[in-house]
Amino acid sequence: MTETIVTFEKVRKEYDESTVLKEVSFQLEKGKFYTLLGPSGCGKTTILNLIAGFTEATVGNVLIDGKKVNEIPAHKRKVNTVFQDYALFPHMNVFDNVAFGLRMKKTPKAEIKTKVEEALGMVRLKEFANRSIVGMSGGQKQRVAIARALVNEPEVLLLDEPLSALDLKLRTDMQYELSELQKRLGITFLFVTHDQEEALAMSDEIFVMQDGAIVQKGTPNDIYDEPLNRYVAEFIGESNIVEGHMVSDYRVAFAGYEFDCIDGGIPSSETIDVIIRPEDLEITSADKGKFVAKVDTQLFRGVHYEIILYDQEGNEWMVHSTKKAKEGSTVGIDFDGASIHVMRKNESEADFYKRLDTYTEILEG
């Protein structure tokens, strides 16, 4: 059913003295859209380079299609890359750029013509074939770069922050186009970005990275709703994170009160981080809320108001609400117990998912 296309076995990469990748292991399945998400310097581009063959692993194995490729040079791998700065050949026109890979493979002329036209049609640039690269806009160059990679029918397409140079509107458009293309072609995409919105919008699975290691793997929903720790939670979306402690299973204390929650399996009175997403909080009157807080500031964000409040313990809370609040007033904050997510400090990903499985199932079942 699902086939593994790329495997990393305890891959370690060192440059001179510094370690950029620490024993990373993962598998990519055929036909899925993966995203490596993390700040710059976290090693995500190194993973890309290892798969493309631009750099070699210091320790460990990289497998593509079940074959070890550590020693296979880039030009012999069935993997193509869309580069951050597009890397289009300035001395060739659009057609020749796209045809480059096929020409290197000594594809017959007639076939090249058909395939290139098809690839250009895919990115809606059919009538641009004879245009020079030089005068093209960022979005058009981006499309040429995608066509140039896809025309080779790679098993894996690597995308190195390809949208970061585009303006917001174009970036959103390209997100739709990319995920549509990926679904249509069924090619495995590995997308690298530091933009969490991009990652959430397009991916089947996200790998969140920190300091040369993968911190958490999961679907966008998993990672958004159940971040492993403070780092992941802060990286993915806006969040309220406060310190508290466990009272017992399914009972947590923070902001001076005790609340029911859906997390368990943590020793009681252990200090934990509690996260509640701003859109899960609701502002009501002071007597109806689960706790009270004072409205500090609010910003109009278009779709919603972003309201900042402080509770009696001095914790800052951010609420996304469609209703306006009055600055300086004391209000109640209400929420559903299920929207509380408890994170243990220094819990490993494996332990986290194991605990999650046992304890959330009990509650749901």
Next chain:
Amino acid sequence: MNKKSTQSTMLFPYVLWLALFVFAPLLLLIYQSLLNIDGQFTIENIVTYFTSATYITMTIQSFIFAGFITAVTLLVSYPAAYVLTRTEHKELWRMLLILPTWINILLKAYAFIGILSQSGPVNEFLETIGIGHQQILFTNFSFILVATYIELPFMMMPIMNAINEIDPSLIKASHDLGANEWETLRNIIIPLSMNGVRSGIQAVFIPSLSLFMLTRLIGGNRVITLGTAIEQHFLVTQNWGMGSTIGIVLVVLMFIVMKLTNNTPTRKRGGR
């Protein structure tokens, strides 16, 4: 002082320089070329130049030699520049390339006389391995060898710079699309470093047209270039008019070569 007057003050030395050392000599050259050996106004010099078999042969010979020197330097420089840009100590190699250009050309020429002469180390070596003494100095071969040696850095520097300026991600992209080292060199690196090759050709070909010190010291006056002819007319035959005419021909030739090498060739279809 406002910006404009500051600018013109700063520009003054350059304008003065241009006037004294570029325009004045050019005008003098044109004026001289219109005088015959007796100091009368005439166009006979230019007529002589284009009708005399000697001058035409000499011009063609200059072109052939300059072309040959340029071709040899290019053939040596390009692969060397390509390899050097990929080495770890690029800056050191570049420095070693520049160093010889700081030494006076005459000194280098005399050094070669020593090396290539009858009793020089090259002939001694040939003697030892049983080939025996050869006449190396004062041959076309030695002229081209030394000229190539002297011109090499001027060809190599612009090529190295041009290769260096190629975005490394383009080379990555080429490998990514299935091109090996050789295919990448041919399809990406060479076309994208043509600018460097062009400036290299300009920097070597044009001066090579008028090399005269080397023709005498190394070529033993067997090779006569336009440069030699000018020198002879001014210093030996004292026919300044003819010397100036050849000078003007040389200037015109330089402009033609510059024009030819400056024009970016029309965008060719890439690939094969």
